[in-house]
Amino acid sequence: MLTAIVIDDELFAREELTELLQETNMVEVIAQASNAIEGLKQINTLKPEAVFVDIHMPQVSGVELLGMLDPDTMPHVIFVTAYDQYAIQAFEDNAFDYLLKPVDPKRLHKSIQRLVKTKQHQDAVYTQTQIEALTPKHLQQVPCMGHNRIMIIPLNDIESAFSDLSGVHVQTAHQTTTSQLTLKTLEEKTELLRCHRQYLINTKAIKEIKLLENGLAEVVTHSGHLVPVSRRYLKPLKEVLGII
Structure with missing residues (x-):
């Protein structure tokens, strides 16, 4: 009221x-x-x-x-x-x-x-x-919402995170869950790296990078998930991986 x-x-x-x-x-x-x-x-x-x-x-x-x-x-x-x-x-x-x-x-x-x-x-x-504000400065695990439950996902299990109209989602090898944290918070407080305006990638989950036309690229994770890489973030991603 x-x-x-x-x-x-x-x-x-x-x-x-x-x-x-x-x-x-x-x-x-x-x-x-x-x-x-x-x-x-x-x-x-x-x-x-x-x-x-x-x-x-x-x-x-x-x-x-x-x-x-x-x-x-x-x-x-x-x-x-x-x-x-x-x-x-x-x-x-x-x-x-x-x-x-x-x-x-x-x-x-x-x-x-x-x-x-x-x-x-x-x-x-x-x-x-x-x-x-209550989130620790550095996250080693990410709380996510499931069906009538809260799941605590270790950072090492996360392959990528992305946002859409329904919220922010965390992708592991076996499931996609929703987090209350923003993509910006995940970027600032985890090792997830920005690879697209709407995507973060765990570099340890990268199996290969497919170079596409117009300077675009696509990451293939170890579990086979595809993550887009925009022109803006391709060079920084390659530098982190030591690719010249």
Whole structure:
């Protein structure tokens, strides 16, 4: 569930929006504020994931409040106002969305769904960052996912690794499994060598290199798997193998 703060100088408008948000069962309103200064304090203290703020408020407007937030840590800001002429400026100032009063529940629901999808994406990125941060500097084995199990594959058993739309995969002589580590992490923390934009090769698994047309090549591993080698990486690969 998303956490949110509602900021509006009109009590009725605050309470009505809070009720609409709670009825979605996707947002928890953790605070309300009657002006931008009070709202700024609550944002810095409570760290909400979203802020629903009126633009037209005395002293400090919603647009000015947005400009006071740290762009690196700011929550998603959704403007809620009766004045549609502010829409362009709202988006230029990095607002997440713009809702007109009186708020249409269907339009509000659509905005919240966008918020939820954005949060899920950010959580996935954060999880991947955590995984990589906890990975040792040098890997001698690679954790991979199988059918309802986690497999620990010794580096020496890996012939190649590659990425596609479904993720990063590790190829051994007998099986292909999926790893949560990125190809970049495997390249930096193992002895696997880049041979293609989407492939890494274990040089100990190379049986032969077939030279193709246009400067391309193809590695044949000891188990018979084929791994492409692009023009960019052919020379470095040959140098590592001591081939002039």
